[in-house]
Amino acid sequence: MKLFEIKINAGFFASGLLALAVLGGGCRQAGQAGKPVIGASMLSLQSEFIVKVKDAMEAEASDRQIRLIVNDAQRAAVTQVQQVESFIAQGVDAIILNPCEMEASSPAVQKARAAGIPIINVNSETTAEPDGFVGSRDEESAEIALQHIASLLRGKGNLVIMHGYMGQAAQLKRAAATKTLLADFPEITILAEQTAEWDRAKAMSLMENWIQSYGNRIDAVFAQNDEMGMGALQALEQAGLKDKVIVVSIDAIDDALRAVKDGRLDATVYQDADAQGRQAVQMALDFIQKRDSVEERSVYIPFRLVTRGNVEEFLK
Amino acid sequence: MNMNEPLPLVSKLAKRNYLRKYGMLTAFLLICLVLSLLTPGFFSIQNTTIILRQVSINGILAIGVTFxxxxxxxDLSLGxxxxxxxxxxALFAHxxxxxxxxxxxxxxxxxxxIGGVNGLAVTRGKVAPFIVTxxxxxxxxxxxLLASDGRPVTGLSDSFNYIGGGSVLGVPIPVLIFGAIILLSSFILNKTRLGRYLYAVGGNEKAAYASGIRVNxxxxxxxxICSGLAAIAGIVLASRITTGQPNAGLAYELDAIAAVVIGGTSLSGGIGSIGxxxxxxxxxxVxxxxxxxxNVSSYYQQIIKGAIIIAAALIDRKK
Known part of the structure; x- marks a missing residue:
């Protein structure tokens, strides 16, 4: 009886392997003849922005008759490397990588290149150089936001800054750009800076505490993302201070766009998830069709300032 | 069972509880004193209101996990x-x-x-609570994430947002909810049969079973109760941030459990109080x-918070 079970299991296993092999072979063939296959490993499908990039990739893939396999790395670089390994084993035609970390996700890039499968990084970079890159320069977002704050303040006033999760690439780059840019405005003083971990509830508490200790002295708030910007905004509104304080944040999430439209949030900075996702798929297809003769290997999609004047074109 | 005749063991435990409580109260008052001296804005009605509103969500969770x-x-599933x-x-609050x-x-x-599933898996399934939760x-x-499709649920009604943002006679509604839950749960733990059974089951499960308590x-x-209160905390949070956030509440269970332990409740069960x-x-x-x-740097903040939690617990144990 037991032997029988084992036999069945072994048979099952073998046919599974066979099916996998056929499937793998099929993929390769499909890549040359019919529908190309692209494997994508995304940082986290719990992040609203990354979900938007993924949606754009899927839309572009279906427009262009490409089969797109999307995996969620759940912020773990190890998982990401494993996902890319299995893409290589499946014999996909190209890989799109939305890196979890600069350093720790690099092996994924190296392995794909060693296997001769074109790999394109989307949204953020790795230390290892991929075949192509589609994304935005994170520093630019902070520069645009602060430039706007400085012009609203006419170059003079007290600023508080809300940081994202300390040590993450976006936080570090936005903080570095903040410092560089503020050097040009000696009369803008940073009253306080603190992390609210990208989180709206935490930002609300932090802003309440700042209002308590600095009161009327705060002229402007710069939050490194919209979630925190919205939290700061709500705290200021509850304290009846919103009319006196400028709030600018980054990402252009739906809630923030609505707040800009209603004249509550002064500005947000739009990062183009749609263009990033679509162009990543286009570039992958380019590499599949033209191999090494692809000319444009890095595409930088500009950030854009969203104010009440132009918010309509961003609202769907 | 007669609740008016405390056993000698129970009164001994009560005494120890009092010592624990006062040790922590001293630490708490000391920290408040230091902060009042260092920061001018700290000791004011306005700031007290702010603190109470900020703690109400963690407070509701902590009371739930106390049970x-x-x-x-x-319960690690709180967050x-x-x-x-x-x-x-949020999905029903447009x-x-x-x-x-x-x-x-x-x-x-x-x-x-969710609480029911947790409870059944622990009792009927006999799986360790740590694993189940x-x-x-x-x-x-x-x-x-599934219910929200990975995106924040926004555009909620004003009446829903009023729960987290509004106040009655100057007291924020989350604080009123927190206060009501404190009173109700103290009553349940101290004055009802369920309360006594909870202590009995946590103190000595076999003895509780032998004395006819339906332990399961x-x-x-x-x-x-714990997950039901977590749902109330979820409502207050969604209303306060005017969105249903699938990523909200990360690691909230840890702050809640830390509060419970600082408050002298034993992680091995049977001892503890809402106060x-x-x-x-x-x-x-605070x-x-x-x-x-x-304006302490956020790096130092994490170290200081952890150190104060351990120090407070140490003072408590020394007494």
């Missing part, structure tokens, strides 16, 4: 349940669709259901607020 810990269990129930409430009570009712039902932590997070039912109820938990919640809240007022 589970007293009965000898643990995810907050996210899931917040999303559920203006003009359903009456407010439906949004609240659905969220609380979702919470109670660790699993539920992931399941509830997945449910939150008591445990399932404790998990349902202690409330003190623990206030202590964490530290968070005070360090922000002093």
């Amino acid at each position: 589970v810990i007293i009965s000898g269990g643990i 995810s349940v907050v996210a899931f129930t917040g999303v559920v409430a 203006p003009g669709e359903y009456p407010l009570i439906i949004a609240l009712g659905m969220a609380i039902l979702a919470g109670l259901a 660790l699993g539920m932590m992931t399941i509830a997070r997945g449910l939150a 039912s008591v445990k399932v109820l404790s998990y349902m 202690g938990t409330v003190l623990g919640v206030l202590l964490i809240g 530290i968070n607020n005070g360090l922000d007022l002093l």
Whole structure:
């Protein structure tokens, strides 16, 4: 009886392997003849922005008759490397990588290149150089936001800054750009800076505490993302201070766009998830069709300032 | 069972509880004193209101998990349940669709259901509470993402947003809810049969069983109370941030459990009080607020918070 079970299991296993092999072979063939296959490993499908990039990739893939396999790395670089390994084993035609970390996700890039499968990084970079890159320069977002704050303040006033999760690439780059840019405005003083971990509830508490200790002295708030910007905004509104304080944040999430439209949030900075996702798929297809003769290997999609004047074109 | 005749053992425990409580109270008052001296804005009605509003969510969670810990269990799924129930409430809270009570009712039902599953897996399934609720932590997070399609649920009605943002006679509504829950749960733990059974089950499960207590039912109820309160916290949070956020509440269970332990509740069960938990919640809240007022760097903040938690517990044990 037991032997029988084992036999069945072994048979099952073998046919599974066979099916996998056929499937793998099929993929390769499909890549040359019919529908190309692209494997994508995304940082986290719990992040609203990354979900938007993924949606754009899927839309572009279906427009262009490409089969797109999307995996969620759940912020773990190890998982990401494993996902890319299995893409290589499946014999996909190209890989799109939305890196979890600069350093720790690099092996994924190296392995794909060693296997001769074109790999394109989307949204953020790795230390290892991929075949192509589609994304935005994170520093630019902070520069645009602060430039706007400085012009609203006419170059003079007290600023508080809300940081994202300390040590993450976006936080570090936005903080570095903040410092560089503020050097040009000696009369803008940073009253306080603190992390609210990208989180709206935490930002609300932090802003309440700042209002308590600095009161009327705060002229402007710069939050490194919209979630925190919205939290700061709500705290200021509850304290009846919103009319006196400028709030600018980054990402252009739906809630923030609505707040800009209603004249509550002064500005947000739009990062183009749609263009990033679509162009990543286009570039992958380019590499599949033209191999090494692809000319444009890095595409930088500009950030854009969203104010009440132009918010309509961003609202769907 | 006659509740008016405390056994000698019980009165001894009560005495120890008093010492624990006062040790923590001293630490709490000391920290408040230091912060008042260092920061001018700290000791004011306005700042007290702010602190109370900020702690109310962690407070509601901590009271819930106090029930589970007293009965000898643990609940690690709290933060995810907050996210899931917040999303559920938000989905039913778009203006003009359903009456407010439906949004609240659905969220609380979702919470109670999760608590029921936790409780049944622990009692009928005989799986360690740590494992069950660790699993539920992931399941509830997945449910939150599934229900919301991975995006924040926005555009909620004014009446829903009033729960987290509004106030009555100058007292924020979250604080009123927190206060009501403190009173109600102290009453349940101190004055009802369920309360006595919870202590008995957590103190000595076999003895409780031998004396005819339906141990399994008591445990399932404790998990349902805990998750039901987490649902209320989820509603308050979603309303306060005016969105149902599938990513909200990350690691909230840790702050809640820290507050419970600081408050002198034993992680091995049978000992603990709502008063202690409330003190623990206030202590964490005051530290968070005070360090922000002093503009202490966020790196130092984490170290200081951890050190104060351990130090407070040490003072408590020394007594």
